Amino acid sequence: MCGIVGYIGNGETQQILLEGLKKLEYRGYDSAGIAVFTEQGLEVTKSKGRIANLEEKLEGTPLLGSVGIGHTRWATHGKPSDVNSHPHTDNSHQFSVVHNGIIENYLDLKEELIAKGHVFVSETDTEVVSHLIAEEYDGNLVEAVQRAVKHMRGAYALGVLTSHEPDKLVAVRYASPLVIGIGEGENFIGSDIPAILEYTRNVYILDDGDMAVLTHDGVELFNLEGKSIAKDIVHIDWDLVTAEKAGFDHFMLKEIYEQPKAYRETMLGRVSEDGKSVDLSKELEMNDEYIRSISKVHIVACGTAYHAGLVGKSVIESLARIPVETDVASEYRYRSPIITPDTLVIVVSQSGETADTLAAMREAQRNGARVLAITNVVGSSVAREANDVIATWAGPEIAVASTKAYSSQLIAFYLLGLHLARVLGTKEEAELTHIIEGLTALPEQVESILEQASVLKQVAESMSHHTSLFFIGRGVDYAVAQEGSLKLKEISYIHSEAYAAGELKHGTLALIEDDIPVIALVTQEGLFEKTLSNITEVKARGAHVFAVTNQGFEAEVAKSVDEVFAIPKTLPVLTPALAVVPLQLISYYASLALGHDVDKPRNLAKSVTVE
Template sequence: MCGIMGYVGDKETQRVLTEGLRKLEYRGYDSVGIALNDGETLQHEKSKGRLEVLEEKLEGAPLAGSIGIGHTRWATHGRPSDENSHPHLDEQSKFAVVHNGIIENYMEIKREMKEAGYSFTSETDSEVISHLFSHLYDGEMVSTIQKVVDRLEGAYALGIVSEHDPERLYAVREASPLIIGSGDGESLISSDIPALLEHTRDVYILEDGEMAILSKEGVTLMETETGKELTRDIFRVDWDMEQAEKNGYDHFMLKEIFEQPTALRKTMTGRLDQEAKRVDFEELQWSPETIQQWNKITIVACGTAYHAGLIGKHVIEELTRIPVDVEVASEFRYRRPIIDEKTLVIVVSQSGETADTLAAMRQSQRLGANVLAITNVVGSSIAREADEVILTMAGPEIAVASTKAYTTQVLSFYLLGLYLAESKQTVTEQKYKQLIESIIELPEKIEGMLEHSQGIRWYSDSIKDAKSVFFLGRGLDHAVALEGSLKLKEISYIHSEAYAAGELKHGTLALIEEGTPVIALITQDEVSEKMLGNVKEVKARGAQVLGVAEEGNLDIWEYVDETCYIPNTPSILTPLLTVIPLQLIAYYTSLALGNDVDKPRNLAKSVTVE
């Protein structure tokens, strides 16, 4: 969950590294460091805190060299500190290493190294790697790397520079993402594509069990274990640079909230024929016979993607009548799930590198299931290894709190549900076309809501000092309530919980007291009367209730204290509208509290370790 940057070329290496790390801070930002080779020795500087702290240190004593590595950290082993920051060097400062991942057997290695006379200055698992390089160096870097990684168990992406080889940068991958950039007279490594775009759009996606040798002359890829050179086509990145910048918005999160209509339209493109009113996934190679044989669908995901999966469950069951389970990936992978060749497993991950989801996908494939991935990153591990892939077209999402990735995942489930329903003939032609017409209208309706986004800001100001905020909903509204609650807690740090409203009397009412803010979602027609009864229950205990309902629903006025309306749409589609004010409430509450909206404490964007 850390960010790695590396460079070899004729540009000012220190600047290339720090600017790249700035674009990777969403992956971790509790400490940062760089190391450069000036042709004779390794120089390094690192510190606890954000990149600005390191840059202040470097102002008075810049580092020189044409080759270097950098790292921005999200702590897993060892608290944030100068000593625990990367890069880690051996005792003679001959090797510098940056690491993303977790070395599971580091304690065993550490004991051995201490017995051999090596001393350690950090609490991290990563420091053992630099000492292993010193201990195992045989005069040749490739063979030494092979010896080192042969000792490592776990997940790792490594960037390595050495005083012994002042013209080359080395990279190794095993179960942790690493991108190689190939430019004109320069080569780069990074944990993610945006950090490379200023320098090149030509990249290689390093695979597990592979390493790369980078120099000014170019890039050599090889199998780590055998040293066999590999030939691979370059992947050309077609992102607009501006997509990864703020474009005048105060925060990436706000920008990404406002990008949702565009992202939804892009996700529809090529999959939804608006004139013929048909869904067509040309990228899916399922035969009608394959679809007919599925008797169960299991959706596996984490966090926000899990919440998208809950909506997917409702949609697919409603449209296809196939039973659907939704599983948290970190639990699923340690059970003995009942799946087989008649099960479709859908894994959902924004980054395509979520460690638990990736492991769950591989487990499902071993058990014979057909696996579909819904992800935002082409070339990611999940996208490459899944049997079939639906790429959401959200573009780069930088803010830690996911917004447009979530809504494009939800849209993908709507399109998939209709696609499967047509194949299985479980939906009438009239309902099929009506839903497509309504889906086509959703981006424009969201644009209309966002034009009045400041209208919800007053509510954020009113709850910023609350001890707790509760979200209530039934059916699809409950799934959206879970996402709204997660958004609020992760960036405002206010305790927040979402409950199925029918569960109030089973314990939750004990938490409601005078003035407690409650956000009640009331968009599902078949349970609206039940929801109003639940609102009465919390109002009777003194709650201050914001009701979220469709335009024209005047009945809720006598039940709630304040109202927020969404445009009318079929009940099954309301989640894509209801979540918009909840995203804005979270954003403006965090802003009112003076928090770092894009980089909430203790969190990182891509969870690439367990």
């Protein structure tokens, strides 16, 4: 993995490939490369590090031609290096391949190919694909690719070229995203839409087992058996500016400030015009009879999406009174979860392509569960395979560290919890209306927090001088604390941990020492006194405490802490959608103070498409 772009046409192929790769930088990468058919034949240039390194190599020896493929790599097999970078070729240098995903049986295939005389130069699984296609080639590239992938196990999105058929670009997808862009006299492939959005807005979104054959004149679609298939063209109406920084210093900061808009758009059409009811029945296929049959809910996700699920658990249990379990997706199917037909499994994924989440979803479906997906990408694998989908209309999220996608997932959980509560009758209509009024007030309240960013910048700059800090909270505050801690670690590289405040005395107080920063969340009125007691415990051991609380309580909280920041007052169940915003800003400004690459933190990728 991580990013693919391909082009065939009469444009400046090298530049189109490079610009496409730059649009995919948000996915995270450690090397980049391109392959182009030139007058000299198939030529490949690749480099460890940033795309700028690749551009520098190409300055003296540009690759001029009308068809090419490019790739940004995030290492899974073999360390980052020039030789391990994509594109990969066979021994004859007649076949070139870019690949996202993992070929699980590549070692077995490699041994078979070595026995047939093939010589490998890299440590990657992808190089096996180029050799395998070369081995299968008998004059027809499409058939060779079809035969080759039948030998492969795992996940793959492939772009394939051969100098034997230089007027053709072949793409195939299985369990890793790939789109085909349709132009006039030119066509494109990309692992994500932003890679090609500058050149076309008409795309085919490939499903598992789909193959595309691109020429200058058009695109043909087949399945892996060679049968022609028809797909609808999808017109993308995103404004290109949504993939740019729009005047902000970083994508992450831009996306933090886009949260009020993302909140409003995720609620759009789901909250009635009078603001008194929520109805998801038009977009969910599950009917009221099924909802009444649900005996338990499993929420399954990874990373930031998992933290959204922790809030979702509290929302569903408190509003719909259905028991909920939350699981890290990479653990879910290995613990043999008890799944029955009356289990609703909710999977949460920003990209909709998270490999562990997809695997967990498929395991749940094999066991008869209904799956509801919460995702930001409508055409993603998760969205297509789930029984029901709640799309979070946050728009493209470019920064690796998720902000608006996470908070939009919270909005989706609120909408779902309100919908379930209405169907099940677990809350009075007046109470539901009161919660909805609070929900619709959130965007404006987030804007008021953003207006105080300068205060949070000062807090962050002070904290950036420390090598370790802690987050504490109770109830949903603990869930938000976990997300705040992850965000800080992701982009500032400061060690941080989140603890349930009531657990401090059971061992973790041993970690508190003089002047160590502690960020305490104190937004749950029913737990107010308990949390203040826990804050007193860390203060007594020398901690410097920064608290996030509700307006109206800051004076009382200030008596027990060193600094306090007040978020607008809202209902306890809704506070996570506000409390997370100051934590996002603290993480951003701490990273900035330390001079880190905020949008592309080390070792991380935006979309994790391998297990």
